[in-house]
Structure formats: C-alpha cells, structure tokens
Amino acid sequence: MADATSAPPLLPLDATSGELEIRKESWRKNVHELVAQEGPVARIDYATWSGRARAESAGGTWGFSRVKGVRSASIEITEGDGGAEVGRMAKKVWTRGGSLELGGRTYELHAKGWLQTSWRWEQDGESVVEVDLPGSFGKRKGAARVSDAGRSDPWAVVLLLLVLHVSAGDEVAATGAAVAAT
Known part of the structure; x- marks a missing residue:
C-alpha cells in the first residue's frame, strides 16, 4: 500500500485533456508539478546552484544537467539519474531559445x-x-498547452519539463549577475 504522504501517481499526458497548470507546492522547495484536471502529469525537482534536475512522468525519469554548471549554454538530458544521454539542448543565450x-x-x-x-x-x-x-508579480499561475500533435509526441512531457529547467537556470544566472555587479 502506498504511503499516505507520498506523491500521487503521475498520469500519461495522452490520458489528459485541456490545459495543464504549473504548481509549486512550497516556496522553499524547487519542485514544480504539471497538473491536468484529471491529476498530476509530471514533476521536476531541481537543485538551484548546481544546474541539475530530476524530472519524471508516467513515461519515465530523466536527468537534466547544465554541462558546465548553471551558467552553461548546453543542457544534457539523460535517462534516469545519470543514465545514457538521450539529447543535448544548445541554448541561444541572448534570445532565450535553443534547439534540441x-x-x-x-x-x-x-x-x-x-x-x-x-x-x-x-x-x-x-x-x-x-x-x-507564473508571473513575477501578482498571483497568476503558470499554464501549459499541448497541441494535438504534441499529445502524440513521445517527447512532449520532456519538452514541458525542460522549459521549467531552462527558466529556473535563467533566473539563477540573472541573480548571480546582479550580485556580481554590486
């Protein structure tokens, strides 16, 4: 029997409909969840200063790692925690985009x-x-939308979680730059 305090099981993305809400359970923890009306779909837990994260969904577990730390322009995606590399994102630093x-x-x-x-x-x-x-100001929550093509894409959940990882790293890098400038 499952522990009463454990997180609920994750639903497959293709078993959900509509928009996903981005939730952060506590301001003290770096855990975000993507939640559909039917229940949680995915979660990511990232270590702010190391540039590493553990992402999970019903389809698997992945590790995200900024190759040379939080200020790196490259993110490695592995199966599980430290498994085989399945992809590497090349970030475009100034435009905040990238390719994968x-x-x-x-x-x-x-x-x-x-x-x-x-x-x-x-x-x-x-x-x-x-x-x-989620906005920096006000109480607006974050949201994610998956296209019809995305619902059948085997990597859609990884792409959603990777956005949260990229965004968190950008915030840390900006904070570090602001501190260094003072």
Whole structure:
C-alpha cells in the first residue's frame, strides 16, 4: 500500500485533456508539478546552484544537467539519474531559445516576453507545447498547452519539463549577475 504522504501517481499526458497548470507546492522547495484536471502529469525537482534536475512522468525519469554548471549554454538530458544521454539542448543565450534533438526529432525553443514569459517548442514550424510561466508579480499561475500533435509526441512531457529547467537556470544566472555587479 502506498504511503499516505507520498506523491500521487503521475498520469500519461495522452490520458489528459485541456490545459495543464504549473504548481509549486512550497516556496522553499524547487519542485514544480504539471497538473491536468484529471491529476498530476509530471514533476521536476531541481537543485538551484548546481544546474541539475530530476524530472519524471508516467513515461519515465530523466536527468537534466547544465554541462558546465548553471551558467552553461548546453543542457544534457539523460535517462534516469545519470543514465545514457538521450539529447543535448544548445541554448541561444541572448534570445532565450535553443534547439534540441531527441529520438531523431529536432525541436526549436522560442521565448517571448520578460515579466510574463511564454515559451514554445516547435517541430518543423508547428507548435508542440506552449508554456506560460507564473508571473513575477501578482498571483497568476503558470499554464501549459499541448497541441494535438504534441499529445502524440513521445517527447512532449520532456519538452514541458525542460522549459521549467531552462527558466529556473535563467533566473539563477540573472541573480548571480546582479550580485556580481554590486
């Protein structure tokens, strides 16, 4: 029997409908969940200063690691914790986008906005997933939308979680730069 304090099981993305909500259970913990109306779909737990994260969904577990620490422009994606590399994202630092190859598919990440950033992963010019991060001001929650093509894409959940990882790393790098400038 499951422990009463353990997290509920994760649902497969293709078993859900509608928009996903981005939730952070506690301001003290770096755990975010993507939650559908039917229940939780995925979660990511990241270590702020090391640039590493553990991401999980019903389809598997992945490790995200900034190759040379939190300020790196490259993110390695592995199976499980420290397993085989399945992809590497090349970040475009100044435009906050990037490119990624997973399972023989190439994806492009685009970012828009500063105070309330929206991120979009595309494949061949078509949207796969879109993420609106929680705003820095106010009580607006984050949300994610998955296109019809994204619902059948085996990497859609990884793309959603990777946006949260990229965004968290960008915030840490900006904080570090602000501290260094003082």
